[in-house]
Amino acid sequence: MTRSDKNPSNGGHAVEVRGLVKQYGGPQGTRALDGVDLDVREGTVLGVLGPNGAGKTTLVRCLSTLITPDSGSATVAGYDVLRQPRQLRRKIGLTGQYASVDEKLSGFENLYMIGRLLDLSRSEAKRRAGELLERFSLTEAAKRPAATYSGGMRRRLDLAASMIGRPAVLYLDEPTTGLDPRTRNEVWDEVKRMVGEGVTVLLTTQYMEEAEQLASELTVIDRGRIIAGGGIAELKAKIGGRTLRVRPADPAELRAMAADLDASGLTGLATATVDAENGTVLVPIQSDEQLTAIVGALAERGYALGDIATELPSLDEVFLSITGQKASAPQDADAAPIREEVAA
DSSP states (O other): OOGGGSOOOOTTEEEEEEEEEEEESSTTSEEEEEEEEEEEETTOEEEEEOOTTSSHHHHHHHHTTSSOOSEEEEEETTEETTTOHHHHHTTEEEEOSSOOOOTTSBHHHHHHHHHHHTTOOHHHHHHHHHHHHHHTTOGGGTTSBGGGSOHHHHHHHHHHHHHTTOOSEEEEESTTTTOOHHHHHHHHHHHHHHHHTTOEEEEEOSOHHHHHHHOSEEEEEETTEEEEEEOHHHHHHHTOOEEEEEEESSGGGHHHHHHHHHHHTTTTTSOOEEETTTTEEEEEESOHHHHHHHHHHHHHTTOOEEEEEEEOOOHHHHHHHHHSSOOOSSOOTTOOOOHHHHHO
């Protein structure tokens, strides 16, 4: 690689996408991507959320050079996706929705083979394979055929394979699909460690908990278009509907407090709800002024307050509000195993 191979600095963005379009089925077909604009800051995780068939996997395939967009431009790790695909493939890693490992080869052989395909020397490929097997707790199974691995072990091997070349940008397309909670948490820990080492991650997911655990910013895509984006708190705030949670110092006053709030008219069209299990009253609020008025009214009525807190909507509620659909099992309509194409 020479300096002339690489594009000028992109101002702190590891991924820049402008007007990306991909259509399937000819002129009358479906636009999987319909003018997507996207930026991912270096050393961060961007979570891409969207309903089934929204275009998430198509986006990943375009950015990883597996398919060619019909129009638009994209730069990843300083390389033009269309003009410099060979250089780019050495700077990215990809883990798809399904573990794509060679079942006849052992765990070590899978990693060693990919290292050699990425032009690592024999000694470096061996060293890197051993390092990643240990990192992903696969050392004891290193010599066993991958066909004998559990689903979680295959997913960890797949993720290790995406890290062989020390990628600057890592695509994780529904990385924890079908994993048990323990293995899912292990994958999350590993992703956090990668980001701590400077790797930039583009994560597609429909698991709200996963997005909140890993992503610093979110983009919501639906029918091939970006329909929302920003930080998690920012997206939650966009749909409003904060909830005020008040705990009376005297638990016996719980229901009386809720009744007084309803009678005050300060709850608007909403109704104060008693959460007996947690000993609190919940009130939907729309503004800081309403919150202040409610707290003031309770003080005027002589209630001693043990605790006051406000809560933003859950990410599930944000997803539903923005897309009109509930988050469902992670499965993009255009998804398929893709490891072999990336390693080539």
